[in-house]
Amino acid sequence: MPFFSRNFNKPGPGVEKDEPRKKGAARFVELLARDMWELMKLNILFSLTALPSVVAFFIGFTMGFGLMLILAVVLAFPIGGGLTACVYYITKLMRDDPSFVWYEYRRKFKENFRQAAPAGIICTVFVYAHIWIWVGSLEAMLAGEPIGDIMGIIFALFSLLIFSLITPYIFLHFAYIDLKSLQTVKNSVLMAFGYFPRSFMGALLGGLIWMAFALFMPLSFVAFPLIPLIAFSLSMLLNMMWVWPPFDKHFSIEETLVKRIDEEIEE
Numbered sequence: 430m431p432f433f434s435r436n437f438n439k440p441g442p443g444v445e446k447d448e449p450r451k452k453g454a455a456r457f458v459e460l461l462a463r464d465m466w467e468l469m470k471l472n473i474l475f476s477l478t479a480l481p482s483v484v485a486f487f488i489g490f491t492m493g494f495g496l497m498l499i500l501a502v503v504l505a506f507p508i509g510g511g512l513t514a515c516v517y518y519i520t521k522l523m524r525d526d527p528s529f530v531w532y533e534y535r536r537k538f539k540e541n542f543r544q545a546a547p548a549g550i551i552c553t554v555f556v557y558a559h560i561w562i563w564v565g566s567l568e569a570m571l572a573g574e575p576i577g578d579i580m581g582i583i584f585a586l587f588s589l590l591i592f593s594l595i596t597p598y599i600f601l602h603f604a605y606i607d608l609k610s611l612q613t614v615k616n617s618v619l620m621a622f623g624y625f626p627r628s629f630m631g632a633l634l635g636g637l638i639w640m641a642f643a644l645f646m647p648l649s650f651v652a653f654p655l656i657p658l659i660a661f662s663l664s665m666l667l668n669m670m671w672v673w674p675p676f677d678k679h680f681s682i683e684e685t686l687v688k689r690i691d692e693e694i695e696e
Contacts, residue, residue, distance in 0.1 A: 450525075456670070457666070457667070457670055460522060460523065460666065461663075461666070464522050465659075467518075467522065467528075467530055468519075468522075468659060468662035468663065468666065469658060469659050469662070470530045470531075471515060471518055471519070471530055471534065471662050472657065472658060472659050472660070472661050472662040472663075473657065473658070474511075474514075474530065474531070474534050475511045475512075475514075475515050475661050475662075476656070476657035476661065478507050478508060478510075478511035478538075479505075479507075479508050479511065479553075481504040482501050482502075482504040482505040482508065482553060483501075485497050485498075485500045485501035485504055486498065486501035486557055486560075489501055490557075490560070490561065490564075498557075501553075501557065502550060502553070502554055502557075505549060505550045505553035505554070506546045506549070506550060507538075507542065507546070507549070508549035508550070508552070508553050509541070509542075509544075509545030509546045509547070509548045509549020509550065509552070509600075509603075510537075510538040510539075510541050510542040510545050510546065510549065511534075511538060511549070512545065512549060512552070512600045513537055513538070513541040513545045513600045513603040513604050514533070514534045514535075514536075514537035514538045514541070514604075515534075515600075515661070515662070515665055516597065516600045516601055516604055516665060516669060517533065517537045517604035517605070518530065518533045518534060518537070519662070519665050519666055519669050520601070520604070520669060520673050520677075521533065523669060523670075523673055524683055524686075526686075537604060541603045541604065544603060544610060545600065545603045547610065548599055548600070548603070548610070552592075552596060555588075555592055559585065559589060562585050563585075563643060590632065593632035593635070593636055594621040594622070594625075594628045594629065594632050595614075595617050595618055595621045596617075597628075597631060597632075597635075597668050597669070597672045598616070598617035598620045598621055598628075598672065598676065599613060599614060599617045601672070601673070601676050602616060602617060605676075605680065605682055606680060620675070620676065620679065624672075624675040627671045627672060627674070627675055628671070628672060630671045631667075631668040631669070631670070631671035631672040632668070634667040634668065634670070634671065635664045635665065635667045635668030635671075636664070637664075637667065638660050638663060638664050638667075639660075639664065642656075
């Protein structure tokens with residue numbers, strides 16, 4: 430499947446051997462320039478995974494069909510596996526590890542499908558609930574009505590922040606660490622607050638695309654085609670730029686993988 434694979438026989442950009450990796454914004458631009466096509470393909474795969482649930486939610490939300498909203502939750506069962514596959518593939522790109530989009534996505538999806546399904550459903554329900562809250566608030570504001578209980582809005586913002594801090598670590602655990610789900614959640618909470626500055630920046634930058642989309646509605650609907658094309662991957666990459674380094678350092682993941690490869694070469 431050439432569309433979902435990379436041509437490693439093609440000459441590279443001429444990076445010197447053992448050249449240290451760039452950091453910060455320079456590293457982000459480098460990854461974006463080098464792997465834009467891979468990120469787009471990854472985004473399309475994840476969009477296809479989430480599409481049945483999203484369509485059911487859209488129909489239920491716009492037409493008031495309660496059964497369709499329930500169906501949207503049921504159809505969210507593959508989203509956890511998709512998110513795990515996405516963060517795994519993006520971190521492979523960040524490690525400069527040769528990879529094939531379709532192969533890696535399918536492999537990680539199958540490996541983590543069952544364990545990640547409950548987390549994926551909970552995350553999907555959380556996102557749908559917030560869409561309901563913020564669309565309702567926007568409609569009230571446009572109609573000149575009181576937005577509602579200010580404490581409720583503050584709670585929604587606070588819950589969104591906590592969600593954004595912890596969720597990336599959960600799916601990184603699914604992708605790399607073999608633990609039971611309860612221990613995974615516990616570890617993720619501890620890491621989210623233990624590395625709070627990086628967790629917060631990851632949540633902030635990873636959410637910029639979605640915040641901009643929400644703030645500029647309905648004008649932002651012009652950019653709607655970018656969501657299935659690149660928005661998910663770009664958001665995850667921005668988040669992983671901050672979250673992956675402490676996670677990798679904490680578990681020595683890249684160091685372990687490099688040693689394993691060296692041992693296999695020696696054998």
